[in-house]
Structure formats: structure tokens, C-alpha cells
Amino acid sequence: xxxxxxxxxxxxxxxxxDLLHRELRKSGLSFTSEIVQTRExxxxxxxxxxxxxxxxxxxxxxxxxxxxxxxxQNRFPNxxxxxxxxxxxxxxxxxLIKIGVTDYxxxxxxxxxxxxxxxALKDTKxxxxxxxxxxxxxxxxxxxxxxxxxxxxxxxxxxxRAAELVxxxxxxLFQNDxxxxxxxxxxxxxxxxxxxxxxxxxxxxxxxxxxxxxxxxEEQVRVINHDLLQLNLDLEExxxxxxxxxxxxxxxxxxxxxxxxxxxxxxxxxxxxxxxNKRWYDYTGLDHKQTKTQGWGAVIHPDDLQYTLDQxxxxxxxxxxxxxxxxxxxxxxxxxxxxxxxxxxxNEEGEVQLWVGTATDIHELRxxxxxxxxxxxxxxxELKTPVTAxxxxxxxxxxxxxxPSAKMLPILITQANKSLDKVTVLIEDLLNASKINEGRLxxxxxxxxxSKMIDExxxxxxxxxxxxxxxEGDMELEIHADAERINQVLINFINNAIKYAPQSKEIRIHxxxxxxxxxxxxxxxxxxISADKLxxxxxxxxxxxxxxxQYSGLGIGxxxxxxxxxxxxxxxxxxxELCKGSTxxxxxxxxx
Numbered sequence: 207x208x209x210x211x212x213x214x215x216x217x218x219x220x221x222x223x224d225l226l227h228r229e230l231r232k233s234g235l236s237f238t239s240e241i242v243q244t245r246e247x248x249x250x251x252x253x254x255x256x257x258x259x260x261x262x263x264x265x266x267x268x269x270x271x272x273x274x275x276x277x278x279q280n281r282f283p284n285x286x287x288x289x290x291x292x293x294x295x296x297x298x299x300x301x302l303i304k305i306g307v308t309d310y311x312x313x314x315x316x317x318x319x320x321x322x323x324x325x326a327l328k329d330t331k332x333x334x335x336x337x338x339x340x341x342x343x344x345x346x347x348x349x350x351x352x353x354x355x356x357x358x359x360x361x362x363x364x365x366x367r368a369a370e371l372v373x374x375x376x377x378x379l380f381q382n383d384x385x386x387x388x389x390x391x392x393x394x395x396x397x398x399x400x401x402x403x404x405x406x407x408x409x410x411x412x413x414x415x416x417x418x419x420x421x422x423x424e425e426q427v428r429v430i431n432h433d434l435l436q437l438n439l440d441l442e443e444x445x446x447x448x449x450x451x452x453x454x455x456x457x458x459x460x461x462x463x464x465x466x467x468x469x470x471x472x473x474x475x476x477x478x479x480x481x482x483n484k485r486w487y488d489y490t491g492l493d494h495k496q497t498k499t500q501g502w503g504a505v506i507h508p509d510d511l512q513y514t515l516d517q518x519x520x521x522x523x524x525x526x527x528x529x530x531x532x533x534x535x536x537x538x539x540x541x542x543x544x545x546x547x548x549x550x551x552x553n554e555e556g557e558v559q560l561w562v563g564t565a566t567d568i569h570e571l572r573x574x575x576x577x578x579x580x581x582x583x584x585x586x587x588e589l590k591t592p593v594t595a596x597x598x599x600x601x602x603x604x605x606x607x608x609x610p611s612a613k614m615l616p617i618l619i620t621q622a623n624k625s626l627d628k629v630t631v632l633i634e635d636l637l638n639a640s641k642i643n644e645g646r647l648x649x650x651x652x653x654x655x656x657s658k659m660i661d662e663x664x665x666x667x668x669x670x671x672x673x674x675x676x677x678e679g680d681m682e683l684e685i686h687a688d689a690e691r692i693n694q695v696l697i698n699f700i701n702n703a704i705k706y707a708p709q710s711k712e713i714r715i716h717x718x719x720x721x722x723x724x725x726x727x728x729x730x731x732x733x734x735i736s737a738d739k740l741x742x743x744x745x746x747x748x749x750x751x752x753x754x755x756q757y758s759g760l761g762i763g764x765x766x767x768x769x770x771x772x773x774x775x776x777x778x779x780x781x782x783e784l785c786k787g788s789t790x791x792x793x794x795x796x797x798x
Contacts, residue, residue, distance in 0.1 A: 211237035211327075214257035216274055217290075218243045218266045222313060226261060226290065233320030245269050245277075252281060259323055264291030264298075275307055284334060286326035290319065296480070340434065347427050354420045361413045364406050371399050469534075469544070469565040475558050477522060491537030507533035507541050514546075521548045525558050531572070534565065542569035649688040649773055653797050656724055657681040660715055663693045664700065672711070673704060679717035683724045684797045687774050692794070695767040699728040699790045702763070707732020710787065720793065723776070727791040735782040743780055744768040767792075 217223045223241050240255045242248045262271040275287050292313035299310040308326045311319045463470045463483045470483040510532045521528035527549035533541040544565040551560040664675045703713050710731040718725050746765045771778040771792045782788035
């Protein structure tokens with residue numbers, strides 16, 4: 207660790223700068239610091255303060271951390287540079303590391319900053335030592351090369367001198383033959399020459415040994431340089447591969463989260479949400495800033511908020527994941543049911559690193575399940591009523607079997623038959639609904655007069671003389687259809703007119719031709735149906751609730767009627783207005 211460490215802090219928020227000082231002093235670091243906010247102040251501090259390390263915010267009003275890093279790299283590339291910010295995300299952090307930023311520390315996790323400073327200074331020191339060793343090796347290599355050249359040059363000079371001495375010796379010998387008088391002088395010269403030759407041989411031996419030593423040292427230098435180069439390449443490759451793998455992993459994860467149809471998010475081990483996919487923003491209508499400030503509280507139904515927080519906390523405590531149902535507000539203000547799931551992402555040691563959550567829209571499924579539950583309850587009630595009446599009639603008949611009363615016997619039999627007919631109708635509706643679901647609703651087609659068939663199906667109602675049924679329009683139209691099924695649709699329309707409009711004693715049935723279709727309309731003068739309920743009348747299990755009045759029936763009559771008409775390639779519908787009655791109608795193809 208550098209004694210009396212110099213730290214340059216690029217920060218425009220004095221509170222954040224004070225927080226950095228406290229956290230660094232708390233960690234035991236001995237340092238002096240200088241705080242700057244502008245580009246000019248930053249450049250002056252680089253030149254005059256000579257910092258050992260730089261801590262920079264990511265974004266300032268007139269300056270930013272990326273620009274500061276590039277200025278530093280151009281002038282002092284060896285000074286460590288750490289981004290300390292609260293707004294940068296993981297994606298931006300990866301990009302900063304790629305361009306050479308030493309490290310990144312979130313402002314909400316300053317506990318890690320002292321460790322990152324120590325690690326950055328250690329890495330810088332090791333890098334500078336490596337550069338120093340490389341430069342020293344280069345100098346030594348250059349010196350060895352120069353020395354080797356000098357030795358080679360000296361060796362060449364001595365060889366030249368030796369050659370010259372040999373020539374001189376030959377010349378002396380030649381002169382000795384001619385000048386005996388100079389024999390002693392030549393002998394002395396010859397002795398000197400021999401001594402010089404011995405000295406030259408010794409010098410050559412020394413040069414040879416030095417040359418061998420130089421070659422050995424050059425080989426050692428070459429091996430060291432090769433090892434250092436290979437180590438550097440390995441380190442660079444590991445950094446590149448790790449950065450690439452991290453980027454690819456993050457890219458795959460983001461693509462997966464964006465392509466799933468559910469709302470998806472991630473949060474830290476402590477519970478802080480760090481990412482929402484596009485489906486969240488599309489569904490809620492919130493932007494990134496609104497999501498950051500308001501979060502779940504703006505979306506979850508107020509009645510479900512505390513329950514959601516409790517479930518969220520309980521699941522994270524188990525480390526195994528879980529799910530629960532909650533209502534979430536859509537951008538248009540409506541609340542829809544969602545199945546929320548939370549699953550942990552664990553490392554090789556089984557420790558939770560991240561939580562991944564999804565929210566699946568189950569609104570229609572939940573409503574359908576509720577409708578099924580309501581239907582089962584209604585069906586049980588509707589079947590129980592006639593069965594109870596039938597049982598009571600049979601019990602009275604059983605008591606009277608030995609002494610039948612001429613007055614009560616026909617009444618009880620009539621009541622029993624009505625209860626049995628009602629049970630039969632309910633069972634028939636259930637069977638028809640089941641056949642429709644299984645695709646087994648078959649038609650027995652034949653050609654018949656539409657007005658006559660309508661007249662026949664109204665016979666029982668006319669006998670009771672409680673309602674007047676008027677049949678009007680084109681009485682000659684003929685259709686090719688299943689008479690019993692069309693009869694079933696008409697009876698359903700008429701019974702609904704009687705059930706929901708009991709005060710309307712007149713029911714009108716109108717027959718008309720529209721292009722190549724026959725249209726039949728059943729009109730009552732009852733209270734009518736509100737517009738918001740019209741779109742659901744032909745849905746399965748739907749029952750109109752009129753001012754809290756409960757009507758008998760399973761709520762599948764109009765659904766069955768709609769399926770029968772669709773099976774005939776016709777259309778079915780209703781027009782109604784409150785206080786002005788209702789008209790249910792259907793169309794069927796004419797006989798061609």
C-alpha cells in the first residue's frame with residue numbers, strides 16, 4: 207500500500223464526497239485527497255496534485271467520468287481510475303471495463319471501495335514493476351550486444367596484428383639469411399614475437415570464453431523475454447475471453463427476458479429490483495424513472511400490496527423459489543390477476559446470486575375458474591329444487607297409495623311431472639353443453655316451413671293463456687335445418703322473455719327474409735339489458751343479474767343456442783335498451 211496515499215475525487219455532490227472520505231478513513235486508509243468538479247479543475251489536479259488513484263462520479267452537470275478517464279489515459283495511463291456512481295447499470299459498467307476503466311463501485315455499496323482501491327494500487331504496482339523489468343532487460347541486452355561487437359572488433363584487430371607479425375617474422379627470417387650480422391637482433395625480435403603470440407593466444411582464449419558467456423547470457427535473456435511475452439499474451443487472452451463470455455452471457459439473458467411473453471424482472475439477494483423487461487413497461491405504462499421511484503407500489507392492488515410484500519419476503523427467505531397470485535394495474539387503469547413466480551439463480555456453492563421473477567396474466571383463466579365454480583353451485587341448487595319437490599310429491603303419493611284422494615292425487619302427479627320435466631330440461635342442457643365442448647353436437651337436417659315450426663313450439667305456452675305470442679312477417683319461408691334444435695333455440699328465447707320480463711304479457715315473433723337468409727326475432731317489452739352486459743350474453747355460464755334478482759337456470763341456454771346457430775352457418779344476436787325491451791334474433795340459410 208502506498209504511504210500517505212494521494213486520492214483525486216471527481217464529484218459534484220459534497221455529501222457524496224464526504225461519504226467517500228468517511229468510508230475510506232473507516233477502512234484504515236492513510237491518504238490525502240483533492241476534490242474537483244470541472245474539467246479545468248481535473249486537468250490542473252492531474253498536473254499539480256500528482257494523484258496515486260482517481261475516484262470519479264459517472265455523470266456531472268458539465269462533465270462526465272468517461273471523458274475524465276480518456277483525459278487521464280492520454281497523459282497518465284498508469285494512474286488507476288475507479289468509477290463511483292449510483293446510476294450506472296451493469297451493462298454500462300461492462301462497457302467501461304472494456305475501454306480500460308480499472309473498476310466500478312456503486313454508491314450504495316461503498317464497503318467494497320477500499321478493497322477495490324487496494325487491489326487497483328497493487329495491480330498498478332505490479333504492472334509498473336513489469337514495465338521496469340522489461341526496460342532493464344532491454345538495456346542489458348543492448349549493452350551485451352555492444353560488448354559482443356567490441357570483443358569481436360578487438361579479436362579482429364589482434365588477428366590482424368598476428369598476421370602482420372607472421373609476415374614480419376618471415377621477412378626477418380628472409381633477412382637473417384641475407385644478413386647474418388643481424389641474427390642476434392632477429393633472435394630477440396623472434397623471442398618478442400613468440401611472447402606476443404603467447405599473449406595473443408591467451409587474449410584470444412579470454413575473448414572466446416567471454417563470447418561464450420555473452421552467448422549464454424543472450425540465450426537467458428531471450429528465454430526470459432519469451433516467458434514474459436507468453437505470460438502477457440495469456441493474461442490478455444484470459445481478460446478478453448472473460449469479458450466476451452460475460453458480455454455474451456448478459457446478452458443471452460437479456461434476450462431471453464425480453465422475448466418471453468410474461469412480465470419479467472431481476473433483483474439482488476437483498477431484494478432490490480435491478481431490471482424490468484419491456485413487457486413491464488408496456489403493461490404498466492410506466493417509464494424507467496417512474497418505475498425507479500414508484501415501483502411495485504404503483505401497480506399492485508392496494509388490497510394485495512401487504513400480502514405481496516409478505517409473500518415476496520417469505521420466498522426469498524426459503525432460497526427455493528415460490529409463487530403467488532396478485533392483481534396488477536394495467537396502463538388503462540384496470541386490474542388483472544397475475545401468477546407471480548420468483549426463482550433463485552445460484553452459484554456452484556449453492557449460494558443465491560440473483561432472483562429472477564415472472565408475472566403471467568391469468569385473468570381470463572381465473573374468471574373462467576370462478577364461473578365454473580359458480581356454475582357448479584348454481585347447477586347443484588337448480589337440480590336440488592325440482593328433485594326436492596319431486597321427492598315431496600312422491601312421499602305424499604306413497605302415503606296415499608292405500609287410500610288415494612281423488613282431489614289430491616291429480617295435483618301431486620302434475621307437480622311430480624313438472625318437477626321431472628324441469629330436471630329433464632336441466633340435464634338436457636348439461637348434456638348439450640358437454641356435447642358442444644366435445645364437438646359432438648350433431649344435426650338432423652330437413653326442409654320445413656319456419657312459421658309452422660314456430661307456431662307448434664308455442665302451443666304449450668298458449669294453453670296456459672298467461673302470455674300472448676304474436677307471429678308475424680313472411681309465413682312462407684322454408685329452411686333446411688334441424689327442426690328440434692331450432693325449436694330449442696326459440697323456446698329458450700321465449701322462456702327468457704317470460705323469465706326476465708314477466709310483466710310483458712305480449713311476445714312478438716317476427717320472420718323476414720334478408721338476402722339469402724331467414725331472420726327470426728323474438729321481442730319483449732321488459733326492462734331491457736344494459737349495454738355492458740350485451741357482449742357477454744352468449745358466453746358460457748353467464749347469467750344476467752338484474753338489480754340483485756336471482757333467476758333460475760344454469761346460465762348456458764343462450765350459449766347452447768349460439769352454438770346451434772353457428773352449427774347451421776347462421777348468426778345470433780341481441781339488441782336492447784333499458785326500459786324499452788329486448789329483441790333476440792338469429793338467421794338461418796334459406797332453401798336454395
